[in-house]
Amino acid sequence: MVNSRNCSRSRQTSPGEWRPGLSDLARYRVFVLGLGRSGVAASRFLLDAGSTVLGWDDSERVKQSAVVRQLKQAGLDVSRRSAAARVDLVVASPGIAGDHPILRQFARRGVPVVDELDLASLYIPGPLVCVTGTNGKSTTTALIAKMLSAAGQTVFCGGNIAPGRPLSAALRLRRRDWYVAEVSSFQLERARWLSPHVALILNITPDHLDRHGSLEEYAECKFRLIYRQRPDDFAILAWDDPLVRAARDRGHAKKLFFSDRRCVKGAYLKRGQIWFEREQVMPATDIRLHGRHNRLNALAALCAAKVIGVGNGPLRMVLRSFVGLPHRLETVRVLYGVEYVNNSMCTNPAAGARSLESFDRRVVLIAGGREKGLSPAEFADAIARRAEWVVLLGENRERMAQELRSRRFFRFELADGLRNAVKAAKSRARSGDVVLFSPGFASFDMFRDFADRGRRFRDEVRRLR
Structure with missing residues (x-):
């Protein structure tokens, strides 16, 4: 295992770069x-x-x-x-x-205007692992933290992850061996000091364009995570995402990759087995999490843990036992043979499409919400290919209905409110089906946030008889 104390070296600033010391505050x-x-x-x-x-x-x-x-x-x-x-x-x-x-x-x-996480990163007393991307950040962050903990390391897990604590909360706690943080594009937008020892960029698909303006600007925010790394740091990139792969020449860190489509320098899938470099680690079927997107999250987390020095035993134990975080493909209950799955964290169309692809059974989907300046086309295409029935609710339900009609998909209905949507989905599902709550859009049209939306879905499902 890497001695984390050796990684908590002082980050040097460029000549003329302003950086407040702790005593300056x-x-x-x-x-x-x-x-x-x-x-x-x-x-x-x-x-x-x-x-x-x-x-x-x-x-x-x-x-x-x-x-x-x-x-x-x-x-x-x-x-x-x-x-x-x-x-x-x-x-x-x-x-x-x-x-x-x-x-x-x-x-x-x-x-000067900075973000809380960026400021906190100046004073964190140990090595920092940061995870960004459009989708999968929280799951990957939690996996890395659990892998380090399973290897006997003390870990602070926080940042943008919810539920979780901001990175600056760690500064009021006793020192940990490792600090693992989820980082959003909003946090990276103002970053001027953040320089993690291990940085992961999982994927980039259109999101938050109502704030960033374009996919190019959004991607540039994500790439800020690796700009200040040093040659003895690690940047772990998604080989299968062309936009992320194109960042392999950016920054000064050592580059590793993860892929389920080809053998890469890093973690990859080959003939049903997970490999790191030339070492076979475990069968891919042992991963408990649903879907290809979660298999990629697992490969990314494994790659980070391996470069840190975690052995195969803790990695296998975590990947065989971790069933996911709340509101992320979370099974709420099985009623009359129908599995009800809460994926309220799904707040963009690309994530909606991925969630549908996670099941090889009939899916009755509940979807809709507030748009963020993104095209719903990818989600609508996936619905037309894979959904048995769709219940649409929320601010953009009429827009989604129009998208589905244009694809000659008519197996849908509109619902007023979440309670009616859950009842409608129950009436359409039969034993062996999945009722999937995967909105594909933001929650703020009807709910306080995605967690509030997910809790409300759980409550409605538990009321069913």
Whole structure:
């Protein structure tokens, strides 16, 4: 096993690059914009470091929450007027875009704006593993953390993963051997310091174009994960994704790959067996997770664990036992021979298509939600090929109905509300079928977030008799 202590070396900055030391923070005035999960964690860390912390959130409910009240008692100054005050640094929550009026105000004054995860990465006391991509980030992040834990290492697992903790929360805990973080395009958009020892880019398909503007800009955000790596670091890339594979010449890290289509330098599938380099590790059929996309997630996680130094025993144990995270192809119950599967985390059309391909049984699909500037064509094509029946709900149900009709697929109905959608799916399913809740779009038309949507689906399924 790699001695993780040897990996926690200081990251050198380029000449002239500004980088605040931990002791510098005691002299800083920092404005935290957004007091949700990441903003609260950043505020706690900064207050502990002795910073003067000013904060704001556009939501009155958030500003009146118990956790923000506690932060105010610890010294946080919550006032929109503080946006006009002199500050040295702005920490913006990832969900807040650069055109927010307060951020534009600070930009005009030349105040640096960073993300909570990026700031925290400066002070993490051990080696950092970061996972990004359009789909599969959380599953792969959790697999790597479990593999390291199974090998006897202490691990902090966090970042963008939900449920989970922001990376800055780790700075208030005892030191771990390894830090494993999921990283989103929103977090990478403002990254100026992030430099993981091991970086993984799983896949890139169109997503969040309502914020990034184009697939090219979105991909560039993802590639920022590997730009500051050093020659003794590792970048693990998806060989089967042409857009990701094209990044093999970027950055200075050693490049490895994962693939289920060809033998590569890294982890791959060959004649039903999983290999790393020239070493046979285990049969692919031993992986508990559903679907090709999860097989690729497993290969990526295995590749990362192997370059770190994890032996085959812990890898096999984890891959044979890990059944997935909540809201990701999660079996809720089996009723009258019908399996009800919660895949509420499916928030883009490409993920919707992949989820349908995960089953070789008849699928009754529940889909629909709020669009994010993405074409639904790939999802609609997969539905027309693989779904037995579809129940459409949410903001874009009429749009999806039109897409299906244009493909001469008419086995669908529209539902008002999730309860009616679940009842409709039950009436169409027969023993041996899967009722798959895989929306393919964002949740904000009807729900607080994907987790709220998934919990509501679970509740409705458990009410069925």
